[in-house]
Amino acid sequence: MKIGEVAERTELPLRTIRQYEDSGLVVPSAASEGGFPLYTDADVARLMVIRRMKPLGFTLDETRELLTAMDRLAADAPDTPDELDPAVRATLLARVRGYEQAAARRVAELRAQLARAEEFASSLRARLP
Template identity: 75%
Template structure:
């Protein structure tokens, strides 16, 4: 698929997709006869991983590290010449688990922040509904 379709499917701008290409996070799987990049479902999946990592505060380098680990694990072919040595596989699995734990912690922090924001919005609604004006909204509750 062409970059416009990828942008629509991932909700990323063309500029962001090109930036991720430059950063090595995604490499178009092919080129059209005119030289335009073409992407596969796997490319879209990679971009979605990066898109999901960004709001959690992960850096481009961390996204690259995670994608590299996932790629290596995905290429593991037990019982063939493509089988990863057990020690390397364990290191890669541990690396992915570190990212999973970090994501879980960041989600919990965002939930706490959201709860505080909802409480604040609720206090504003209450003060406006009580007829006492907006001054009440900024007074601390005891």
């Protein structure tokens, strides 16, 4: 699919997608005959990971680190030359778990902030005639 469709599906601006391309976070899987980038569902899924990490405060370097770990784990195929050493696989899994735990902590912090904001809005409503 073309970048416009990807932007619609991910709800990301074209400029943001291009910035992610420039930083190497996402690489279009193909190109049209005219040389325009084309994206697959896997590329869209990758952009969604990035999109979900951003509001949780993860940096681009952290995002890159997680995506690299996920890519290496996804490419791990048993009994092939690409099969990961068990220690490397364990390290990668621990890295992904660490990001999952960090995301869970950040979600909890955001929920607490939202609860305080809702309390504040409610207190203001209570003061209005």
